[in-house]
Amino acid sequence: MNKKHSIDIDAVANYLESQSAPEAGRYVFAYTVTIVNSGAVPAKLLSRHWVITDSNGKIQEVRGDGVVGEQPHLLPGEVFRYTSAAMIETPVGTMQGEYQMIADDGDRFDAAISPFVLAIPRMLH
Secondary structure, X not given: OOOOOOEEEEEEEEEOHHHOEHHHOEEEEEEEEEEEEOOOXXXXXXXXXXXXXXXXXXXXXXXXXXEOOEOOEEOOXXXXXXXXXXXXXXXXXXXXXXXXXXXXOOOEEEEEEEEEEEXXXXXXX
């Protein structure tokens, strides 16, 4: 990707114990994503594609328009942050994906979301 179009993405996950049911194979995680337009051209987030993998190797793919009901338009240097949630069947998993973007100059490009871990805090025995 050239510097004209550059989107930096950081994601952090937290275990939601109150919404999880480990005995039923239900582990819920909130994740907060920070999106920064570090390029030179304003760009709009059109859609998302997530790949969520649990520790059994089960993969869920999620595709959809925008994020949390929005299609943020980011000027150079602008930041958009949102929180959403994912559910997996094991205590540990990963998420990764990409956002499909369109720049104000008409160029379409993907902004990669590096893998991040979904994991419950240390279990007490």
